[in-house]
Amino acid sequence: MQRIFDEHKVRIVKSLDGLWNLTPDNGSGKSYPVFVPSVWERIPDLTSFRGVCTYKRSVEIAEPGTYLLKFGGVSHTADVYLDGQFLGHHYNAFTAFQVLAENVTAGSHTLTVVADNRFSEKSALHVPNDYTTYGGINRPVELHKVEEAYIDRMAFSCEETGKGKYLAHVSVFLRALSSIENADVLLSVAGGTEKAAVPALSAGESAEIKLDLAVRNVVPWDVLDAHLYDLTATLSVNGQFTDDLIDRVGFRTVKIEGERILLNGKEVRIKGFNRHEDHGQFGMSLSVDAMMDDLQLILDTGANSLRTCHYPNDPRFLDLCDALGLLVWEENHARQLPSEVFRTDLFREQCRVCNEEMVHQHCNHPGIYIWGLLNECESDTEYGRTVYAEQIAQLRALDPTRPISFASCRKFTDICLDLVEVVSYNIYPRWYEDDSVRHYTEKLVAWMEEHGAKTKPILITEIGAGGIYGYHDPFAKPKWSEERQAEILEEQLTAIHAMPRLSGAYLWQFADVKVADEFALRRPKAQNNKGIVDLYRRPKLAYLTVKKIYHEI
Numbered sequence: 001m002q003r004i005f006d007e008h009k010v011r012i013v014k015s016l017d018g019l020w021n022l023t024p025d026n027g028s029g030k031s032y033p034v035f036v037p038s039v040w041e042r043i044p045d046l047t048s049f050r051g052v053c054t055y056k057r058s059v060e061i062a063e064p065g066t067y068l069l070k071f072g073g074v075s076h077t078a079d080v081y082l083d084g085q086f087l088g089h090h091y092n093a094f095t096a097f098q099v100l101a102e103n104v105t106a107g108s109h110t111l112t113v114v115a116d117n118r119f120s121e122k123s124a125l126h127v128p129n130d131y132t133t134y135g136g137i138n139r140p141v142e143l144h145k146v147e148e149a150y151i152d153r154m155a156f157s158c159e160e161t162g163k164g165k166y167l168a169h170v171s172v173f174l175r176a177l178s179s180i181e182n183a184d185v186l187l188s189v190a191g192g193t194e195k196a197a198v199p200a201l202s203a204g205e206s207a208e209i210k211l212d213l214a215v216r217n218v219v220p221w222d223v224l225d226a227h228l229y230d231l232t233a234t235l236s237v238n239g240q241f242t243d244d245l246i247d248r249v250g251f252r253t254v255k256i257e258g259e260r261i262l263l264n265g266k267e268v269r270i271k272g273f274n275r276h277e278d279h280g281q282f283g284m285s286l287s288v289d290a291m292m293d294d295l296q297l298i299l300d301t302g303a304n305s306l307r308t309c310h311y312p313n314d315p316r317f318l319d320l321c322d323a324l325g326l327l328v329w330e331e332n333h334a335r336q337l338p339s340e341v342f343r344t345d346l347f348r349e350q351c352r353v354c355n356e357e358m359v360h361q362h363c364n365h366p367g368i369y370i371w372g373l374l375n376e377c378e379s380d381t382e383y384g385r386t387v388y389a390e391q392i393a394q395l396r397a398l399d400p401t402r403p404i405s406f407a408s409c410r411k412f413t414d415i416c417l418d419l420v421e422v423v424s425y426n427i428y429p430r431w432y433e434d435d436s437v438r439h440y441t442e443k444l445v446a447w448m449e450e451h452g453a454k455t456k457p458i459l460i461t462e463i464g465a466g467g468i469y470g471y472h473d474p475f476a477k478p479k480w481s482e483e484r485q486a487e488i489l490e491e492q493l494t495a496i497h498a499m500p501r502l503s504g505a506y507l508w509q510f511a512d513v514k515v516a517d518e519f520a521l522r523r524p525k526a527q528n529n530k531g532i533v534d535l536y537r538r539p540k541l542a543y544l545t546v547k548k549i550y551h552e553i
């Protein structure tokens with residue numbers, strides 16, 4: 001399943017997760033049984049295979065007709081075929097996509113997915129980086145039977161109209177596969193229902209049906225106090241229910257008021273972690289229970305928020321954050337891209353698509369309170385400003401209900417801070433810069449105030465230090481020892497959370513992650529060792545340091 005709850009009761013959905021056959025294009029002539037979803041690096045022969053693999057499985061169709069094949073993610077490029085017929089292409093491991101198969105006969109069919117995780121001139125977002133681009137069908141696969149028209153997605157937002165009272169604004173996006181008339185959409189959420197007529201549509205046409213729905217006696221969604229409601233849209237044609245879509249929403253309001261971020265009118269102070277989708281055993285394809293294990297640890301430390309560094313996350317992880325009341329900074333797929341990549345039309349197009357998929361697919365998650373973009377890219381040049389402005393405008397148009405920010409590393413040179421509602425910086429005093437945390441941060445904040453951050457909230461989106469699991473030296477406490485990491489994090493978090501001008505910080509980072517070979521010389525064991533737990537979630541000394549401080553704040 002692509003969510004932690006059923007998205008359909010009317011539509012017939014079948015999971016295609018399970019055993020597939022995988023053939024790497026490496027001249028070995030070998031094939032392997034493989035469980036989907038997973039990364040192919042878990043196959044011993046393919047632990048470091050960067051290339052093309054072909055996945056195949058048979059699909060039994062009982063009812064002839066039209067089907068959607070929905071992929072939660074394929075890393076990092078996919079070409080999909082049914083019985084050899086090309087159905088569609090997608091780039092980017094971190095966003096979902098679907099392909100349409102029409103006139104499918106009853107019987108057995110062969111589904112083929114060609115996955116490619118190579119770095120090349122065709123890939124501007126998946127590049128050698130301080131995290132790993134794995135290979136494979138990394139998120140769940142589903143087969144959906146659709147009729148003459150179907151509900152493609154919904155967009156939900158709400159405004160508070162009184163205690164426990166909200167006005168829900170919902171857009172239901174439909175696609176017609178053949179002409180329809182005499183159709184309507186029935187919407188229900190939190191005990192309210194509303195119906196709207198659907199205009200006659202011809203084959204291939206789409207429609208956005210807007211509905212407003214007043215609800216009462218609603219319990220708001222709040223930090224660490226989650227209350228979720230099923231949002232259900234049902235499509236009927238000629239009086240017959242033909243399709244539906246269920247999402248889970250929370251009633252909450254996010255506002256920026258001067259230097260403060262407000263959730264339901266109360267100030268938010270972030271005690272967060274950066275978390276990559278990476279695990280020593282699962283690679284980027286964590287099972288939901290492994291995701292929940294991470295969140296149990298994160299809740300245990302007293303944290304209240306996660307930053308999805310540096311790409312859109314698995315919707316099932318976002319569902320868990322919604323259910324646990326964890327705030328999420330979700331961001332598009334970009335990390336410190338070199339100019340020769342950043343300054344290409346391919347990069348701008350691949351980012352544009354990623355932004356649209358991220359917002360369309362994730363805008364209903366109540367936990368997401370802010371959209372981030374372009375981590376540590378070129379926000380200190382005129383060209384960079386053009387790109388930031390273009391993408392901020394795109395995100396604002398896609399979702400006017402959430403603030404936007406970007407994590408800058410351009411200390412004292414950034415020229416884009418005026419473009420966003422929340423100003424954010426990644427800083428590493430005591431690790432990369434040997435300066436006192438308080439002095440370093442106060443100096444930078446003073447500069448920010450003069451360069452676009454005045455009267456805006458400021459977040460520290462990264463702060464941390466490295467520590468190699470199991471490396472101890474309590475006397476010298478050299479860098480990379482667990483003792484030194486704990487000591488630095490103590491100074492960092494204590495100083496940051498003693499500065500009322502800041503709205504909080506995201507520690508870099510929750511868990512160690514594997515990095516690309518190109519980064520290995522700067523990363524012991526070819527890992528980014530700044531986690532408070534290692535690849536396998538074994539806690540370092542710093543874990544207890546963070547837990548003590550987060551519970552005291």
Ligand code: ADA
Pocket residue numbers: 130309335336375376409426462508528530
């Ligand atoms: C940057 C980057 C992170 C990570 C970090 C580090 O801030 O945004 O992805 O690479 O540096 O560990 O140095």
